[in-house]
Amino acid sequence: MPGQAKAPRNLVHLSGNTYLLRGSPITIVYKEGDAAYIIDPGHGSKRVKQLRQALSDLSVSKSVVLITHYHSDHLGITGKLEPDEVIAPDQDALFVKDPELRILVTFGYPIPPGHPSLPFDAPGVEVTRRLKPGLPVGPLETVHLPGHTPGQVGVITPDNVLYLADSAFGPRVLENYYIPYHLDYPRALRILYKIRDEIARDADTIVFGHGPLVGKLEALAIIDENIRHHEEIMRKTIENAPGYTVEEIVTRILLEAGRKPTLQLVLLASGSIRSIIAKEYGLDISEGRIIARRD
Numbered sequence: 447m448p449g450q451a452k453a454p455r456n457l458v459h460l461s462g463n464t465y466l467l468r469g470s471p472i473t474i475v476y477k478e479g480d481a482a483y484i485i486d487p488g489h490g491s492k493r494v495k496q497l498r499q500a501l502s503d504l505s506v507s508k509s510v511v512l513i514t515h516y517h518s519d520h521l522g523i524t525g526k527l528e529p530d531e532v533i534a535p536d537q538d539a540l541f542v543k544d545p546e547l548r549i550l551v552t553f554g555y556p557i558p559p560g561h562p563s564l565p566f567d568a569p570g571v572e573v574t575r576r577l578k579p580g581l582p583v584g585p586l587e588t589v590h591l592p593g594h595t596p597g598q599v600g601v602i603t604p605d606n607v608l609y610l611a612d613s614a615f616g617p618r619v620l621e622n623y624y625i626p627y628h629l630d631y632p633r634a635l636r637i638l639y640k641i642r643d644e645i646a647r648d649a650d651t652i653v654f655g656h657g658p659l660v661g662k663l664e665a666l667a668i669i670d671e672n673i674r675h676h677e678e679i680m681r682k683t684i685e686n687a688p689g690y691t692v693e694e695i696v697t698r699i700l701l702e703a704g705r706k707p708t709l710q711l712v713l714l715a716s717g718s719i720r721s722i723i724a725k726e727y728g729l730d731i732s733e734g735r736i737i738a739r740r741d
């Protein structure tokens with residue numbers, strides 16, 4: 447039809463100028479004038495092609511990538527898109543740029559980039575602007591959602607679409623991993639309360655980094671489910687802790703929930719559990735075992 451813009455290939459139209467590319471993570475694309483803002487481009491060569499086609503259909507001459515946090519699955523293909531700008535939260539920017547430090551801070555020990563035991567591998571990405579969370583990126587609002595990583599941001603587009611990145615997960619992720627990964631688990635739980643009580647309230651559409659595309663009511667129910675799930679893991683950690691090492695606690699929680707404690711699952715979940723133990727003042731350590739504090 448004359449005058450009607452062609453729908454961009456591969457993208458789902460959400461509202462106004464806000465689109466998304468399905469995947470895990472979901473990528474948000476916002477178009478303003480001749481610029482496209484791409485939030486978390488994701489990973490994998492198929493996505494490079496999909497996003498290039500979409501940008502070509504949107505007829506933009508400029509692209510700005512906003513990376514919500516330093517995890518490799520969210521930023522892997524950034525360089526291949528050859529964006530004009532790459533923006534990342536100030537506290538996360540160093541780990542966006544340096545894959546060795548990224549792996550070290552994610553797992554707590556070094557694994558060489560390219561090693562098969564890494565769930566995702568991604569090169570370093572040059573950051574052109576370090577974002578103070580809460581400050582805007584062009585037309586986009588940002589909100590600080592620390593816990594999963596120190597600097598993680600959520601994004602609100604002018605169409606009132608809220609992208610939560612990895613501050614809350616879809617039901618399938620909670621089911622599969624059972625102990626969700628957060629660098630600072632108690633802080634991630636506090637942020638979930640803030641999302642429920644303040645941040646998500648006024649949004650028209652809520653999008654999870656890894657989760658289903660659902661209406662607002664269902665999204666709010668998923669946030670509630672995240673809170674319940676995260677509280678349960680905290681409780682189980684504290685209950686299971688006395689007498690055990692961190693890895694034993696993880697194994698016990700996974701077995702109790704009927705999950706197979708694979709090496710990768712135990713190693714990844716140990717970071718989350720360690721961050722709970724570190725902040726739980728009722729616990730102490732004696733002869734290499736965690737004990738209930740007596741004083």
Ligand SMILES: [Zn+2]
Nearest residue numbers: 515517594612
């Ligand atoms: Zn993440």
